[in-house]
Amino acid sequence: MTNVQILPLRKLNPDHSERLASQLMQAQENHVDLGSRVQHIRAAGETIQQLSDRLRIHLDVTSHQLADLGVAERCQAEFAILRKLVELTATLAGTARLFSLPEQREI
Numbered sequence: 001m002t003n004v005q006i007l008p009l010r011k012l013n014p015d016h017s018e019r020l021a022s023q024l025m026q027a028q029e030n031h032v033d034l035g036s037r038v039q040h041i042r043a044a045g046e047t048i049q050q051l052s053d054r055l056r057i058h059l060d061v062t063s064h065q066l067a068d069l070g071v072a073e074r075c076q077a078e079f080a081i082l083r084k085l086v087e088l089t090a091t092l093a094g095t096a097r098l099f100s101l102p103e104q105r106e107i
Helices: 014-029 038-069 072-097
Strands: none
Touching: 038 072
């Protein structure tokens, strides 16, 4: 029998999200300087990379399991799309992790 693995989800509290969105909109309307987002962007890049790595591992495991069952050929197109998604998210993660302000960039 195939082992089904569920990736963990982090649910956002709708009230908390709405409150944060409202505060952000108010700050933007009042032209409040919220400071640099470089560290947030870099941290998001790290999280995206971790998720991309985990998805790659799960795809490999699932691919091997389907091959063992003799049905991997039926899913080749879908796996190709998912692997491309992993590749693109890894590229996005790399870009975000290297993000810096224009004045911090080397010329």
